[in-house]
Amino acid sequence: MAVEHDPVLLRPVEDLFLPLQPGSVLCDATLGAGGHTARFLELCTTCSIVGIDADTRMLDQARRRLGATKRVEFVHGWFDEVLANRRGFDRILIDLGISMVHLREGNRGFSFLEDGPLDMRLDATGPDETAEELIQQWSESEIADTIYRYGEERYSRRIAAAIVRERPGGIRTTGALAEIIRRAVPPPYRRGRIHPATRTFQALRIAVNRELERLERVIPRAARALNPGGRLAIISFHSLEDRIVKHRFRDLCGSVSSTTGEKEPILESGDRFRIVTRKPIVPDESETRENPASRSAKLRVLEKAEKG
CATH class of the missing domain: 1.10.150.170 (Putative methyltransferase TM0872, insert domain)
Structure with a gap:
């Protein structure tokens, strides 16, 4: 029996992603069980979605949940690596942290409540x-x-x-x-x-x-992958993540170029951004009551300015 995982801050993400133009291209960079993507498919019947996940088991679960649809491209990989080579997104969502699926199943090594091998790799097929x-x-x-x-x-x-x-x-x-x-x-x-x-x-x-290293890398890469007018939403779950998101968003709004330590420039000349969420959005009392795992979540949103 599959373990259920409730998508966090679903309504605030929906509100900040709307309106969606017909034919918009979205990216769920942490697809997981597909909860956010399922809602995106309902909101926009002509939109297409790229769903990325490092965990092949989560990709399989998302496929089962979302069913046979040509509107979703399922991609196995780390979001920072995949988004380094992709462009043309109108909305990108990155929901950080660990899925409740991992915490409730002991055989992956994430849970101290269920005994299992001391693994903890999200991508069990990789070299980590x-x-x-x-x-x-x-x-x-x-x-x-x-x-x-x-x-x-x-x-x-x-x-x-x-x-x-x-x-x-x-x-x-x-x-x-x-x-x-x-x-x-x-x-x-x-x-x-x-x-x-x-x-x-x-x-x-x-x-x-290497979660924090990947987060540092993915933010400018995701920003570069946005179309003008596109939005990047990131949900973090602890202070280390939120600090990185806050500072990198500010960096992007303060200059027209950035790097992630590699030699190639990450942003195109002339790209401009604005922070949509002056303060992070947090779950309301109703959500934390229904889903206690959401209580530490914080949502920040960045928008790429239109050209001209």
Whole structure:
């Protein structure tokens, strides 16, 4: 039985993407189970959509949900890599973070509540190393720094020391790692509002999939891929992501060119942008009540100016 995943901030995205002109081309750069795309297909019966996902299993689930339609192009890949070579979009949506599907299925290694292999790769077909491999290879300081930087975990050094102490015997499952973390932190922390392994698992997932690096790269590439008048919407779920989105949007509005560290220029000369959302849009009380996983979501929208 497929695990359901509710699309976050669906109505605000809809409001900010409308009106859609007949024949508009949209990109759902994090297709997932296809919730946002299903709504886009309803809103515009002549629009076409490019749906991108790094996870082949999620692509299969989206295909089943959306059915046989020529209006959706399903693309397997990372959004920063795919959008480096695509143009002509009127709307682009990037919904960051992890799907509830991943968190509820233990066999992918994302969940500390369901025991499974310590993998955490969104693209299980790719060359990226697993979380198990990384914690075996990294030094204690590298583990601690990663957990602190990406998880904002106050007990990162205790946890890193415990991982290094236990890893000679192998740390192969999510359950084993979660128990090591639980024992490493003080008893009051174990009884806190969130599971003591939450921040460490988040940090390792971000590191395994290079999520923040990809976010840094995709923003100027997605901006370049927009048609004049097009809009880029990004939903983030924690402060590290939102900070990057906010600053990169400001960068794009402050200059006509940008780079992502590579030699090629990312934006066309003369491209101009404006930030549509002065402050990030957050879920209302009704949405957070119905979908508690949405409570930390923030939506920011950028628009490419018309030529002339």
